Amino acid sequence: MEWIFLTKYIIITGGVVSSIGKGITSASIGRILRSYGLKVSAIKIDPYLNWDSGTLNPYQHGEVFVTNDGMETDLDLGHYERFLDVELEGFANITTGKVYESVIKKEREGGYLGECVQVIPHITNRIKEMIYETSQKNDYDVVLIELGGTVGDIESQPFLEALRQLRNDEGSGNVMFVHVTFIPYLNAAGEFKTKPTQHSTKELRSMGINPDVIVCRSQRPIDDGLLAKVAHFCDVDKDAVVNTPDASSIYEVPLVLEEHNIGELIVNRISLDIAPDSSKLDNWADIVDSLKIRNPAVTIGIVGKYVELEDAYISIRESIQHAAASIGVKANIEYLSSDVDELDKSILSGFDGILIPGGFGERGFEGKLDAVNFSIENNVPLFGICLGMQSMVTQFARLNGYDGANSSEFDDNLDYPVIDMMEEQKKIKNMGGTMRLGAYDCKIIENTKTFDAYGESDVEERHRHRFEFNNDYRKNLESKGLIISGTSPDDFLVEIVEFPNHPWAVGCQFHPEFKSRPNRPHPLFKAFLEASYEFSKN
Ligand code: GLN
Numbered sequence: 358m359e360w361i362f363l364t365k366y367i368i369i370t371g372g373v374v375s376s377i378g379k380g381i382t383s384a385s386i387g388r389i390l391r392s393y394g395l396k397v398s399a400i401k402i403d404p405y406l407n408w409d410s411g412t413l414n415p416y417q418h419g420e421v422f423v424t425n426d427g428m429e430t431d432l433d434l435g436h437y438e439r440f441l442d443v444e445l446e447g448f449a450n451i452t453t454g455k456v457y458e459s460v461i462k463k464e465r466e467g468g469y470l471g472e473c474v475q476v477i478p479h480i481t482n483r484i485k486e487m488i489y490e491t492s493q494k495n496d497y498d499v500v501l502i503e504l505g506g507t508v509g510d511i512e513s514q515p516f517l518e519a520l521r522q523l524r525n526d527e528g529s530g531n532v533m534f535v536h537v538t539f540i541p542y543l544n545a546a547g548e549f550k551t552k553p554t555q556h557s558t559k560e561l562r563s564m565g566i567n568p569d570v571i572v573c574r575s576q577r578p579i580d581d582g583l584l585a586k587v588a589h590f591c592d593v594d595k596d597a598v599v600n601t602p603d604a605s606s607i608y609e610v611p612l613v614l615e616e617h618n619i620g621e622l623i624v625n626r627i628s629l630d631i632a633p634d635s636s637k638l639d640n641w642a643d644i645v646d647s648l649k650i651r652n653p654a655v656t657i658g659i660v661g662k663y664v665e666l667e668d669a670y671i672s673i674r675e676s677i678q679h680a681a682a683s684i685g686v687k688a689n690i691e692y693l694s695s696d697v698d699e700l701d702k703s704i705l706s707g708f709d710g711i712l713i714p715g716g717f718g719e720r721g722f723e724g725k726l727d728a729v730n731f732s733i734e735n736n737v738p739l740f741g742i743c744l745g746m747q748s749m750v751t752q753f754a755r756l757n758g759y760d761g762a763n764s765s766e767f768d769d770n771l772d773y774p775v776i777d778m779m780e781e782q783k784k785i786k787n788m789g790g791t792m793r794l795g796a797y798d799c800k801i802i803e804n805t806k807t808f809d810a811y812g813e814s815d816v817e818e819r820h821r822h823r824f825e826f827n828n829d830y831r832k833n834l835e836s837k838g839l840i841i842s843g844t845s846p847d848d849f850l851v852e853i854v855e856f857p858n859h860p861w862a863v864g865c866q867f868h869p870e871f872k873s874r875p876n877r878p879h880p881l882f883k884a885f886l887e888a889s890y891e892f893s894k895n
Contacts, residue, residue, distance in 0.1 A: 364492050365531045365627040368520050369503045370568070372538040372557025377574045378610070379537045380433035382601070383503040384440035385611040386535065389620040391441050392611075392637040395498040395629065399437040400449050400491055401430070402484075403505045404512040408454035409447075411792075419668030423821045423871055424449075427795020433503060435672050435871065440611070442874050446494075451487050453512060459483060476515050484519035485526070498629065508536070509560045517564045524566075533626050536561060536568035540575045540583075540600075549579055551587050558591040569626055570597045570619070578602045597622060608645045608875055611638060644875045647682040654687045655889045658708035660700070660728040661745075662721030664692035673714055673742070676873035680882035686890050695724030705731045710738040710889030713745030715821070715868060719767040726752045732862060738888035739862040740881065743822050746864030747776045750826055750834070750854060757837040759830070766824050775834070777827040779850075793820045797845065799852045799867070805842035807853050807863055810884035816843075818852070818867035825866065826851035861888030 367386060371379045383399060391397045407413060410421050411429030422435040428447020438445060448455075460483050464474050472479075492500040502520065506513050524532040538554040554573060561568060571593050573579060579600045588595040599617040604610055614620075621633040657677055663669035674690055681688035693704055695713075705711070711732050713725050725748040732739035733756070741749040747764055754762035754775045764776035778791070796817050801808050808814075831851065835841060843853030843865065856862035863881060873879040 364497050365499050365533075365629060366488075366492075366523065366527065367499060367501050367533055367535060367623065367627070368523075369501060369535045369537060370517070370561060370566075371504070371507050372509075372536055372561065373507065373541075373553040374539050375507055377537060377539045378601075378607075379503055379505075380436045381440075381607050381610050382535070382537050382572050382574075382614075383433070383501050384436040385614050386619065386623065387437065387499075387501050388440040388611040388641060389615050389638065390499050390623065390629070392641060393620060393624075393631050393633060394637070395631060396496065397441055397499045397501065398443060398445065398449070398492060398495065398497045399434075399441065399501040399503065400451060400488060401433045401437070401503050401505065402516050403431050403450065403452045404510065404516055405505075406453050406457075406512075408452060408458060409450070415663045415669035416666050419666065420671045421821070422672065423794060423819050423868060425796040425819060427819075429794065429821065431505070432668065432671055433505075435675075436607075437501075438871075439675060439874055440608075442876065446491065448487065448491050451484065451491075453515075456480060456483050456487065456515075459487075477518060480515050481519040481522060484516060485523055488519075488523065498631075499627075508557050508564070514564070517561075517566060521565045531627055533569040533623065534561075534566055535570040535572060537572045537574060540573045540579055540587075542576060549575065549583055551583060551590065554587055555590045558593075562592075568593060570599065570622065572614075573598065573600045575600060575602050606645060606648050608641070608648055612642055612645060640876070644682070647685070648678060648875070650682065650685060650687045652687065653890070653893070654689050655681065655709045655886065655893050656689045656691060656707060657710045657712055657886075657889060658691050658693050658705065659712050659714060660693045660695050660725060661714040662694060662696045662716055662724075664694045667692070670714055672868075672870035672873070673712065675875075676870040676879055676882045677712070677886065679873050679875050679878040680886040682875070683878045683883060684886055684890065686886065688886065693728075694721070695728065696721035697724055700724055700727045700731070702731065705737075706735075708737060709893035710740065710885060712885070713739070713741045713748055713864075715743030715745060717744070717766075722748065722764075722767065726755070729753075730756075733856065733859065736860050736892070738860055738885060738892050739856070739864075740885040741862075741864030742870065743820075743866060743868060746854060746866050747824065747826075749856070749862065749864035750775055750839070753837075753839055753854075753856065754830065754834060757834065757839075764824055773830070775827050775830050776824045777829075778823060779825055791823050793822055793825075795819060797852075797867070799843050800846050800848070801853070802840075802842050802844070805840055806855055806861055806884065807842035807881070810863075810880040812880070815846075818865070818869060819871045820867045822866065826854070860892065861885065 838857035
């Protein structure tokens with residue numbers, strides 16, 4: 358492989374249990390290095406066989422994060438984008454499905470010239486190539502590579518082997534390993550237990566990988582003596598064992614890691630050409646402080662169908678928090694299932710703002726329409742995203758002479774399909790490529806609440822949907838008062854709508870939540886939070 362190797366790699370593995378915050382740890386390390394002024398990017402490896410996360414149920418893997426280039430990826434890419442303030446490409450999410458697909462394709466094309474194609478070296482080589490293809494594009498100083506799952510999983514093994522090889526190919530001075538583990542506290546014994554960490558480190562070492570840093574996650578702070586024990590048993594420097602107990606906000610983690618001088622340790626370990634300087638994180642610390650505001654509080658109700666698993670709406674949740682912090686209020690987010698016979702009005706009455714998120718399928722849709730109706734009747738600020746916008750259009754149509762209006766997603770024999778598939782999309786239906794995915798330009802119409810929010814006419818937003826506002830109803834619905842406040846640049850696709858005579862009711866066909874940053878809240882979320890705060894004063 359003829360690459361020019363300038364980039365340094367930090368590989369993050371996980372041990373003991375999943376869901377301990379490897380993604381946040383990776384993003385936090387990236388934030389520290391980025392604050393120092395380094396050019397940082399990140400890759401997430403998901404060892405499952407799915408090609409992407411587009412077909413995964415949000416209940417299993419949480420939200421599907423959509424990149425600018427239109428790939429459906431793991432939610433950790435959202436953490437990376439928010440913490441690093443970058444825009445990643447979809448291939449920054451490597452899956453077993455993507456790796457095998459490309460190897461099998463090459464084999465079918467005769468690309469291996471009669472060789473027996475094997476996990477080692479062909480799959481492992483392809484994994485390394487995919488890492489290089491993403492990381493060599495932009496002269497990054499550092500690329501973080503997070504390996505999903507836990508060390509010891511069968512499906513992770515080819516990746517660990519490839520990453521071990523990567524360290525040898527690049528030189529151990531240019532590649533380091535950070536192992537994130539969990540230290541459980543046993544109530545009965547009244548103590549923390551390091552044994553699972555010792556075992557998972559041993560497992561990692563059996564793959565030929567010695568971690569340089571161990572990040573010990575725990576529910577409460579662990580004392581230094583115990584961390585020294587981890588260092589001793591796991592053969593890691595004492596100051597390279599770092600404890601990150603549960604934090605009140607995920608954005609605090611870079612600060613906690615930096616308290617333990619992790620930036621300096623990394624800079625020295627992989628010889629980064631920069632002076633580590635913790636004061637560069639001061640701006641980040643200010644953001645974290647603004648997120649800690651408790652008063653005044655605004656209650657935002659998310660009315661959707663994936664409410665049992667908060668991770669399903671993770672980018673929306675974060676976007677609300679960024680927006681709230683930026684206007685100096687605290688957002689209390691409550692989740693209300695729309696998949697019920699009747700929404701509980703007493704719960705709806707407690708919301709200062711209602712957000713209807715995206716979704717697929719009919720389940721819970723009528724509940725979303727009820728929430729729209731409640732907002733209309735009670736002037737509660739309303740923000741509809743994707744299916745949420747479609748439910749606003751549908752309910753508006755039903756209230757304005759189109760009884761039984763609905764989306765063709767749920768019934769293809771409707772009198773009033775106010776949400777429908779475009780003719781061009783119908784044609785490609787059988788090829789499975791019908792989804793509008795990734796970034797599209799949008800034109801904002803002046804003298805609208807949407808324009809007040811954005812303050813500009815040309816924006817770009819990310820999409821993930823099949824259905825669109827049906828232009829057959831555009832004129833008539835506009836004549837009933839519906840405001841079209843954003844369209845595609847050629848005016849053909851309706852991208853944003855607003856309700857008339859309402860303090861703030863905006864629905865957008867795209868997903869603004871993918872572009873919000875803690876330091877740069879999304880304009881629509883900010884305007885929604887401002888309206889909700891105003892409403893809360895009544
Ligand atoms: N199911 C709707 C569509 O495909 C909305 C999708 C979404 O909310 N992401 O158009």
